[in-house]
Amino acid sequence: MSSAFHIHIGGAGVRIGDMLWKLYEKEYNEATQNNYIYEEVDGNHYPLALFFDTDDGMIHEVQRNKSIKYKKHSFLHGKEEALTYARGKYTVGREVTEQAIDCIRKQIETMSRLDEFVITCSISGGTGSGCLSFLSQVLDQKFENKSKQNGFIIFPSSEMSNNVVGPYNAVFSLYTMIDDLQSVTMFDNQSMYNVIDYQLELDFVDYQHLNNLVAQVISSYTGLRRFNNCDNSKFLSNLCPYPRVKYLIPSYGKMTLINDYARTELQETQFIQYLTKKKCQLYQCPINPYLITSALLFRQKQLNPSFGQYDLTLNNLDHFFGQSSNIFQCAASNYQVLPEFAQMKLTGSYFSNDASIASRFKQLRESFCKIRQKRAFHQWYNGEGLEDCEFQEAHDYLQSLEGDYNSVRSFDNSQIENSNNYEL
Numbered sequence: 001m002s003s004a005f006h007i008h009i010g011g012a013g014v015r016i017g018d019m020l021w022k023l024y025e026k027e028y029n030e031a032t033q034n035n036y037i038y039e040e041v042d043g044n045h046y047p048l049a050l051f052f053d054t055d056d057g058m059i060h061e062v063q064r065n066k067s068i069k070y071k072k073h074s075f076l077h078g079k080e081e082a083l084t085y086a087r088g089k090y091t092v093g094r095e096v097t098e099q100a101i102d103c104i105r106k107q108i109e110t111m112s113r114l115d116e117f118v119i120t121c122s123i124s125g126g127t128g129s130g131c132l133s134f135l136s137q138v139l140d141q142k143f144e145n146k147s148k149q150n151g152f153i154i155f156p157s158s159e160m161s162n163n164v165v166g167p168y169n170a171v172f173s174l175y176t177m178i179d180d181l182q183s184v185t186m187f188d189n190q191s192m193y194n195v196i197d198y199q200l201e202l203d204f205v206d207y208q209h210l211n212n213l214v215a216q217v218i219s220s221y222t223g224l225r226r227f228n229n230c231d232n233s234k235f236l237s238n239l240c241p242y243p244r245v246k247y248l249i250p251s252y253g254k255m256t257l258i259n260d261y262a263r264t265e266l267q268e269t270q271f272i273q274y275l276t277k278k279k280c281q282l283y284q285c286p287i288n289p290y291l292i293t294s295a296l297l298f299r300q301k302q303l304n305p306s307f308g309q310y311d312l313t314l315n316n317l318d319h320f321f322g323q324s325s326n327i328f329q330c331a332a333s334n335y336q337v338l339p340e341f342a343q344m345k346l347t348g349s350y351f352s353n354d355a356s357i358a359s360r361f362k363q364l365r366e367s368f369c370k371i372r373q374k375r376a377f378h379q380w381y382n383g384e385g386l387e388d389c390e391f392q393e394a395h396d397y398l399q400s401l402e403g404d405y406n407s408v409r410s411f412d413n414s415q416i417e418n419s420n421n422y423e424l
C-alpha cells in the first residue's frame with residue numbers, strides 16, 4: 001500500500017494546506033483509495049500531513065477548524081516569524097524544522113510504502129524559503145531516492161509584492177532546490193488574480209480564492225491515485241526530462257460562480273482550447289510559450305478513454321521532443337470548498353514544462369540584483385549565518401538555470417536528433 005505525505009510550511013503553505021484538506025474531505029466519500037493520503041483507524045480518517053510554521057498564528061487558525069480530525073502531532077510551531085531565508089534556515093526556523101523532521105519520521109515509520117512528499121509553501125517569506133531548503137535537504141538524505149518530493153510553490157509575483165526581501169528569499173531557496181525536489185509546480189499571486197479575473201466576475205478576491213486554485217490543482221494530481229488507483233508516480237516525472245528542468249506551469253479551469261445562472265458546460269474541444277490558453281496559466285510569463293513537455297489532466301465523473309485524443313488544439317501544440325501532450329483523466333466529480341463556486345461536470349489542469357519560464361527567472365534575478373547592488377538588507381542575511389559569497393553563488397545558479405532553458409529554445413529539430421549527449 002503506497003501513500004503520500006503532505007507537508008505545509010509557513011503562512012501561505014499552511015493556509016493552502018487548510019484549503020486542500022477541506023477539499024479532500026469533500027471528496028472523501030467518492031474516492032476509493034483514501035489510504036493514499038489518510039491513516040484510517042477505527043472508522044476515523046486522519047490526514048497524513050504536517051503543518052508547521054515559525055509562528056503560531058496560522059497554525060491555530062487551522063486547528064480551530066473541527067470538521068477535519070487531525071492527529072495531535074500534525075501541527076508544530078515556534079514563536080516568531082522568520083522573515084528571511086537565513087533566519088528560516090539557520091536560526092529561528094532551525095529548531096522547528098528539526099522537530100518537523102522528527103515528527104515526519106515518526107508518522108511515516110508505520111507506512112509500508114511512502115511514494116512522495118507533497119509540499120506547499122511560498123518562497124517569498126523566510127519560513128517557506130528557509131525551512132523548505134533545510135527540510136528538503138534532510139528528507140533527501142534520509143529517504144534517498146525512495147520518496148520523491150513534489151513542491152507546489154508560490155513564487156514572488158513579477159510586479160506585485162508585499163515583501164521587500166522576497167527576491168532574496170526566493171533566489172536562495174531556488175538555489176537549494178537544485179537536487180532535492182523532483183518537480184516544482186509554480187504559482188504566483190498576480191497570475192492567479194489574473195486567472196480569476198478572466199474566469200469569474202468576483203467583486204472581491206482574497207487569498208482563499210487563490211488557495212482554492214492551488215488546492216484544485218493538487219487535488220487533480222493526487223486524484224489520479226485517490227479516485228482511479230492509477231499510478232501517478234510517472235505523471236510529474238514524465239514532465240521533467242532533465243533533473244534541473246523541473247519547473248512546471250499549471251493552468252486550471254473552468255471555474256464558474258454559483259449565481260451565474262447562464263453558466264454552461266464547455267464541450268471537449270472548447271474546454272481544451274480554453275485550458276491551454278495562456279490566460280489560464282497560474283504562473284504567467286511575459287513571452288510566448290515554448291513547450292518542452294505538457295500534460296492535460298481532466299476530471300469528469302464518466303470515463304471517456306478517447307477524450308482529447310484527436311483534438312486539433314492539442315495535436316497542434318509544438319513540443320521540443322515532437323511528442324504531443326500526455327492525456328490523463330480522473331473519473332470523479334468536481335467538488336468546491338468555497339460556497340460561491342459551482343460544481344462543474346468537466347474541470348481540469350494543464351501542466352506545462354515551458355522554456356519561456358526563463359523570462360520569469362530573469363525578472364526574479366534582476367529584482368535580486370537591484371537590492372543586492374545597493375547591498376540593501378545584506379545584514380539580515382550575513383548576521384544569520386549566510387556568507388557573502390552565497391549571494392553570488394545563488395545569483396549564478398539562477399543565471400545558469402535560465403541558460404538551461406534558453407538552450408532548449410535555441411535547439412532546432414536537426415540538433416535534437418543528435419542530442420544524446422545534451423546535458424542540462
Ligand SMILES: Nc1nc2c(ncn2[C@@H]2O[C@H](COP(=O)(O)OP(=O)(O)OP(=O)(O)O)[C@@H](O)[C@H]2O)c(=O)[nH]1
Binds near residue numbers: 011054081123124208
Ligand atoms: N497564495 C497565497 N499567498 C500568500 C498567502 N499568505 C501569504 N502569501 C504570500 O506569500 C508571501 C510569504 O508569506 P508567508 O507564507 O506568510 O511567509 P512565511 O513562509 O510564513 O515566512 P515568514 O512569515 O516571513 O517567516 C507573502 O508575501 C504573500 O505574498 C496565502 O494564503 N496564499
Ligand SMILES: [Mg+2]
Binds near residue numbers: 010
Ligand atoms: Mg509567517
